[in-house]
Amino acid sequence: MIDKPHDYCGIFGIYDHDDAALLSYYGLHALQHRGQESAGIVTTYFDEKKNRHSMPMHKDFGLVLSVYDDPKIFENELKGRSAIGHNRYSTSGSSKNPANIQPFRVHYRNGNLAIGHNGNLSNARTLRERFRDEGVLFQSTSDTELILHLISHSREENQMDQIMDALSQIEGAYCLVILTDDKLIAVRDPNGFRPLALGMIDGSYTVASETCAFDIIGAKYIRDVEPGEVVIIDREASDKQEPKSLRLEPKAGTNSSQCIFEYVYFSRPDSKIFGEMVDKIRRNLGKQLAKEHPLNEVVKSSTEDRRPIVISVPDSSNTAAIGYAHENQKAGFDCKYDIGLIRNHYVGRTFISPGQKSREQKVRTKFNTVKGVIEGRPVIIVDDSIVRGTTSRYLVDMIRDANPLEIHFLVSSPPITHPCFYGMDFPSPEELIANKFDRDVEAIAKEIGVDSLRYLSADGLVAAVKEANDSPLDYCTACFTGKYPVPVDFGVEKEENEIV
Amino acid sequence: MIDKPHDYCGIFGIYDHDDAALLSYYGLHALQHRGQESAGIVTTYFDEKKNRHSMPMHKDFGLVLSVYDDPKIFENELKGRSAIGHNRYSTSGSSKNPANIQPFRVHYRNGNLAIGHNGNLSNARTLRERFRDEGVLFQSTSDTELILHLISHSREENQMDQIMDALSQIEGAYCLVILTDDKLIAVRDPNGFRPLALGMIDGSYTVASETCAFDIIGAKYIRDVEPGEVVIIDREASDKQEPKSLRLEPKAGTNSSQCIFEYVYFSRPDSKIFGEMVDKIRRNLGKQLAKEHPLNEVVKSSTEDRRPIVISVPDSSNTAAIGYAHENQKAGFDCKYDIGLIRNHYVGRTFISPGQKSREQKVRTKFNTVKGVIEGRPVIIVDDSIVRGTTSRYLVDMIRDANPLEIHFLVSSPPITHPCFYGMDFPSPEELIANKFDRDVEAIAKEIGVDSLRYLSADGLVAAVKEANDSPLDYCTACFTGKYPVPVDFGVEKEENEIV
Amino acid sequence: MIDKPHDYCGIFGIYDHDDAALLSYYGLHALQHRGQESAGIVTTYFDEKKNRHSMPMHKDFGLVLSVYDDPKIFENELKGRSAIGHNRYSTSGSSKNPANIQPFRVHYRNGNLAIGHNGNLSNARTLRERFRDEGVLFQSTSDTELILHLISHSREENQMDQIMDALSQIEGAYCLVILTDDKLIAVRDPNGFRPLALGMIDGSYTVASETCAFDIIGAKYIRDVEPGEVVIIDREASDKQEPKSLRLEPKAGTNSSQCIFEYVYFSRPDSKIFGEMVDKIRRNLGKQLAKEHPLNEVVKSSTEDRRPIVISVPDSSNTAAIGYAHENQKAGFDCKYDIGLIRNHYVGRTFISPGQKSREQKVRTKFNTVKGVIEGRPVIIVDDSIVRGTTSRYLVDMIRDANPLEIHFLVSSPPITHPCFYGMDFPSPEELIANKFDRDVEAIAKEIGVDSLRYLSADGLVAAVKEANDSPLDYCTACFTGKYPVPVDFGVEKEENEIV
């Protein structure tokens, strides 16, 4: 339906620090799970000799550790005391256009400006069409470039006013780090779809999509950037002086709508996002799963010799599985959390699989069962979500080969049924297994080959999140419910104004 | 002391199968943990047109999935129904000589022959010196090439006799897969240092260092190749007809001596080696640890609110940690296994770390703590082994930052004190932390910054392994005890006869 | 003074031919001398399935034969029956920005459009400043992108009107090939600075900077595109029907001003440009040189045994040297044209020359003397031009080592004293040897180490060209005379509006 690349990403920024580029490198590595296609860092640098500001940049396709595999990049190229960085998500089928690698950097009449973006603008087409009619040319299909054109075309005189002018025109999901010759600006959209946190290291402010990027550099988490907040970090901001903030108002009738799928799957368990640890939330999803589907209702043939085993699909559902096991133990049900699946992490860029049994082989390439754990026992697999269901099916086949007594599949989120227009990359609705079988859970269970399948309820999901996180802000559950908090401009004819 | 590259590796072989090369590829991927520096596959192929046998080969530096990232390699290059494959270990400091990538292939007067080797010959220097004096030139520093020269220089007429002649002259640790124009030969040295298993798929015999390579292709494990066994798989071997075997006698006064460190750390938990599942052995090491160091002796300040947490250093010590936790729970000690450390698996080829805090940063690049799990609790870290101790120290520092009540470090093996001459790559003895502090456990505990440190006893290690594995064969514990089962020829002057 | 890359280049276009991309490839190879930094081809393609026009493109740094070294580029990528191609010149010091590789392609509200440009706009800064003030962002420093923005921002409705609107705003030197979804448009600026020829192959029209691009594909030369002519090749143009033409008026007070340096040095001798063969013109420059500086005035010590030898600096001055020798022979002066310098054509991308004698070494790397030809004779070197003079000096040193009797240096053009603002890449004026020595020919002769140095006069140059070419059009001689035919907008502050 929408064929432009989803800008699902990790962003990082740091202001006025000796090792600005190097800390960005570590920060981006910690955020690698948010985007594996490309990585980029831009710094600000004042060249005393030429008496002018410049923005050195180094970006390329590849993982962070590969893109920056030469220490000279830091010693000679990425000089300067402030920096922003960006990891970009690999969406299947996107042709690899280097022009889409972020951050984007521009030199315009008000100086240098660089920008990194996580999210998806919901009025991108309207804006793009407006520019098209004026004859403005684009060099990428990225929403991020749109923001640059909005800033550059603004009739405001002052750079900060130009930025606010641009922000007032965009809608949807966006967390931004913007670097100018003298400021680092961090923006979170008024609905707060994506996470963005503010931290401090050695007296310097830093921002990142998730707090795991602070941990890796030893920075301290201060607080989240709030929905609609534009944090302006400049020379005046310091340990003693909070940075200034401006506010963006949400579109009338819309509310805070933090992406609940970040908690379910996307963020790292060791991160704090939306004000709470992901690990804690996921553990609570496991507990909620135990409340909705207690062990005794799930397993049929448990005996003392054949204690039920709770296993996770490593690594994303580990905590939920532990939460489920512990909650059941507390409730007096005899079961054990154990490691029943081993994941092979030596995965290169490409996996070739000629021959007929290729998809099955792909799963075997990633996972193996631990037979001693599974054999002869009722097995409860906890997974965070089911998308297409093909992987689950082959995984179940493998587990079945290890001769368990029964296999039950528990999902710590509801069935995914709707596309995301705010940055998460799901397949088209007709490819979702829940839609394929018309949400008939028994039919899905049959398809993936398990004795039973159980999802967490949508209400249960929100309740469990809210129980673990006392923030007053609300969540977007559109992918589970179809309730889209901010309208999306469909129907506009596709139009590219790209120079290449 | 010994500066030649350690040939620590994974090997695979398959005879007479439609997808010989492809199955080798999957098998090598499953064995990737045994060697990440290079990968190679050789097949046998009879070219009807030219009426001659050839051995197509494709090998290169890199992970298996990268080396074979083009389906054409299988379609056009690696034709043939039998194949052997090899993964080679990256030893730090080894200059990257492509001539050392295995398998080695040779065309000599008796036809084609290819060989893949896992292990280290203990009389390599004596043999090399003998060849040197004859004027024979080498192209690599590899022990494997020595074996080829022994075969080629043999005065026997028949190829199989030449191979046996060569094998009768080598000593030490070696598992070999040898491919000839009409046979696949699998050899395990008379002491059985390294693992080698025999399996079957679609009626074809296959061999592999570990059974995880069978699982990935759906092959069935039959039995281990026995110490001193030379398994000859040819046209006559079939489902109904076991392959022939020849025997190599152990050096007088030596015994079976399977590498116990394979169980402790090196092999995959989902593999069966030396006749038993690694996962089961490691779980038992955790139990043994609980017997030698029960929780109540380890932890000082446990209260109901502050239940002790048992965490592992992912992923190699996961099972031992679970074994330790369960055994203690069984014994009535209140504790919980949980995930306290998250491992970042996005690791490229190089990690650059300019600046002063580089080694600490290296650990942070790989691990992060889960604060909610650790904070305010007594933490028991279970790890499989401590080598240099530097990583442990920085890991403990990170855990300390998450504010646990106490930190106790339990190692599911004894202190490593001696070098391995049979293929395992340890640093030089003076770099081993146990030697640095003269095996004073309290001093080591202080160095790595924990409240207490406890090792498994050497006797306990062997006992726990034997308890879980009822095989009558014995184990090599030289790295823990200094008792070398097969003598090593030190003192021979280094000499290379390499052509490059 | 001006630091933007000079767009000195070769262009090619073909309309409605089965092998459009392949013929462009050959054409660009023939034009390789006009630009070695990068090469690019764009085709038009109507995708029946998607029912839409697209413009496949393949461009990269490198020589034409390297950029297109895979036949699949033509089979799978560059489909379509019309194409334009471009070679770009490597200017020393230009940082290698891939965004500057031509052709440029855009999809805008009126469809696809691609453009290739040879020349330099003299009002680029004024135009760029205007766009900058409007907030338009650029992705390159290229004048070519400016033309695209002018077209896209035009308020005309019709595409052809937009193009004419854009062309009416640009000044200076430009030959353009423009590809739209249904047309190939060839433009030569009103002063006709750069050459552009129209040809035909298999009934299809083709255009190229020089006719050598027609010879390589077997096309027939029809005529030059005239100064100020906009040739529109579309479906209606055919063997029987000339393509339509529109006209651009020259800036008031300016005249035709074809670049005379194309004849002196830049074009290939086997090309016809400005209506005449370059070889014929150069031969006439040699004759003119003989008239202005007859052999008997040049050589002092000629005897029968020591006949004077006329040698060229291969390959660009070969024809002038032959012309000089023949004219003198005709005039009864005994002399011989011979090959006294050998050129080494195995030159890679980079030449490293560490150590002190590097510049001298650079000349030796390219040239060697033929001692038997030079030794003991008066030698007359004919070269087409002297720029910095350093190469000439080292060349003369080498020739001196071969023991000639005398060395006389004849230049088939006047001293270069002024920069070119119309596309030719000369060093800054102070680096020109003629300026360094204040046009004192004797001082220059001393500097380069010859017994005498003689230039062709500026009047003689123009006269000789006009004698050989009966075209009524005039020539630009600004680099020799400082008379700039079209004013240049200096003094505009540098400003980049680049997105990268």
Next chain:
Amino acid sequence: MIDKPHDYCGIFGIYDHDDAALLSYYGLHALQHRGQESAGIVTTYFDEKKNRHSMPMHKDFGLVLSVYDDPKIFENELKGRSAIGHNRYSTSGSSKNPANIQPFRVHYRNGNLAIGHNGNLSNARTLRERFRDEGVLFQSTSDTELILHLISHSREENQMDQIMDALSQIEGAYCLVILTDDKLIAVRDPNGFRPLALGMIDGSYTVASETCAFDIIGAKYIRDVEPGEVVIIDREASDKQEPKSLRLEPKAGTNSSQCIFEYVYFSRPDSKIFGEMVDKIRRNLGKQLAKEHPLNEVVKSSTEDRRPIVISVPDSSNTAAIGYAHENQKAGFDCKYDIGLIRNHYVGRTFISPGQKSREQKVRTKFNTVKGVIEGRPVIIVDDSIVRGTTSRYLVDMIRDANPLEIHFLVSSPPITHPCFYGMDFPSPEELIANKFDRDVEAIAKEIGVDSLRYLSADGLVAAVKEANDSPLDYCTACFTGKYPVPVDFGVEKEENEIV
């Protein structure tokens, strides 16, 4: 017939000079025409710290300027005061085995030794078979490796004796540079097939295949290494003290047999080989051609207006064409040497030519005619040799398109009819045009489309060479006459003992 790669190459050596590696680099560049597939340099270096000799090496596929495109190679890698270098020829169809790149380097019981070889051993198969039977393994198909094994297997104690022992066993064509820890040894086979010259720079001795390698570094030519001479350059050799020489005796019944094809085509015109300048020899071949085929016998329809034009196929036949033209002028025949063909030197590694007219296109890609020179005149093309004849044919077609009055083709050597077993790479005999048409010159003329074709006679070739070179040594003319001066061991079954 013989499918192993021909070791046709350029070699270079220098002893005890500050810039040993750098001078080798320049020398190899000058010798680039002798081999474009790969380049390599080895130096000797005494590491004071480790108190041992080593031989740093850098070699790779590619042209010299590409293989050494990083100054660090010279600064950090190739340290040491002596060096040898090697360029290897690209034989079509040879699979690119990096193990065949020279020089070869070995560390054996007598220290380090490196070797570079130009030529082909005629008893290679016999030697290889002998080694095969002993079980010696090879890593390449190169004759050069054979020599290394002969040295290493020698039962002599002293290194120099081992080398002489090895040399006494090889037959055929070989020029060698051998580097040991303290010597540079230059060897020319007893028949002197290939050229090798001795020079001096800054008091240091240097050797090279051709003297153009001396010119590029400013070295002085001293004399040729004589057939059968083994020049030993060590510390005792100096300006005042000639290096020692040992002698190898020619096989009984054989004589000096310098390759006459080096003069005809292969060497550079600015080189002195076999004691005389190539340029001088080729000029004399042109004169001899004029004597055997004077202009008035060749051209039919010359008139005053239509003076015959003598053109060369650039660049290798330039001098012969000039010689032919001058000799005819001297004899009173009115004709002119001119440039009728332009060669495009921008040739990358690969030339793709999809489509039907590919071979013709290949010629057009390399050459273009200068129409003004050719049109309306009798044209005499002088070329050095005709091999397959296909290129000649397409060249003639192109010239015909330029409308000459007549086309006559003169070849400055006899028809090639036999394969070379001493290092020159000709196609198989049946592909040679002279054999295809059974040496019927008129039939060949018809095939290549000329009005007449004339070859130089074999006797005339030898006479013209001897006239210009007063050396008493004789020449090998086997490719023209089939008289092989040294017997070749055919009939030995192909056998490779390669490890890869």
